Amino acid sequence: MGGKKIKVGIVGLVFGGAFPTIYRDHPDVEEVVICDKNEELLDSFSRKFGFTKCCRDYQELLNSDVDAVHILTNIHTHADLAVQALNAGKHCAVTVPMATTLDEIRDIIQAKKKSRKRFMMMETSVYTYQCLYVKALMEQGKLGRIQYLRGTHFQDMEGWPDYWKGLPPLHYATHAVSPLLYLSGQRALKVHCFGSGTMREELVEHYGNPYPVETAVFQLEDGRTSADVTRSLFETAHDYVEGFSVFGDKMSFEWNFENEDPYVYAFEEGMAETNIGNRGRMISRQAVHCPNRDELLPEEIRKYTTEFAILDPDNPEMYMKQGGGHHGSHPHLVNEFVRSIVEEREPLIDVYTAANWTAAGICGHLSAMKQGEGVEIPDFR
Structure with missing residues (x-):
């Protein structure tokens, strides 16, 4: 302009x-x-x-x-x-x-x-302290090859405005889905999803969704990497959780609880001791404070x-x-x-990135309603 x-x-x-x-x-x-x-x-x-x-x-x-x-x-x-x-x-x-x-x-x-x-x-x-920190680690090559990604979002919506009642969990899944797709630099191509648990009828009747929890496994476009997301909105007794994990072949990152410092895991030189002697590589676990960028x-x-x-x-x-x-x-x-x-x-x-991040959840719920049948996620490009 x-x-x-x-x-x-x-x-x-x-x-x-x-x-x-x-x-x-x-x-x-x-x-x-x-x-x-x-x-x-x-x-x-x-x-x-x-x-x-x-x-x-x-x-x-x-x-x-x-x-x-x-x-x-x-x-x-x-x-x-x-x-x-x-x-x-x-x-x-x-x-x-x-x-x-x-x-x-x-x-x-x-x-x-x-x-x-x-x-x-x-x-x-994708702009949280935590995601910006992992992005920097990846740009420095510290995670190595990305092997697997996981996202979690638990939030009880009881008492919120009526339009939330019984909402399919994956219809509001972008907080868990997006960091995985952003950090991997990939689109989600296909999803298998299963619902879990039961809800009272007044929650089911609004959207026809019977599940308080949905877990989806996404195939990413490289054909070698997958990611899973678990999302809950109702009748699941748990603190608020919004976090993600990225597992690399050199280092991994895990952040799973609101306001709790995340952890990084990395291999160290030497062998780990087990009850059958020295075996495998040593793993270090370290809490990290993600800087303000x-x-x-x-x-x-x-x-x-x-x-x-x-x-x-x-x-x-x-x-x-x-x-x-x-x-x-x-x-x-x-x-x-x-x-x-x-x-x-x-x-x-x-718009195309947003479309894939959003459609991943919509298609995930469609899969859950088909008892886990695979659903292709449209390529809106």
């Missing part, structure tokens, strides 16, 4: 409230417009954070002079709102997943191709990789939290989307 600053609209302030200030502070953003149907939330947010450009109507936003929109509404609205944005000639970012059906994915691709605008799925997991960002938004507090203007004795969302990933997502527009290039998580 020849160095011109852009105008961005943020749609949805419940989860989306973490993003407007990052955009506002980005050096390539001229103006931020916030949009939400909830007038009380909109007014409160604009007053607390000093946003003067506000609207309740999505069409009003699309009819305005914003260059791009970032959609952060509930998951079943993502595809429709994205298609509307692209058809209106706006660059579009959408929180995960981009869609919940294969046809919706195709609709977004068609609209993107027709509009020739940028599309990015804002997947947090804020140097990858413009200076103005680096602070958002960690949590900080600002005064609440409505309650002078209270503070509001900002930054640090999803392990430091939010400003990286904003920067990649904005820079892709300014530099007139496709973003890292472009």
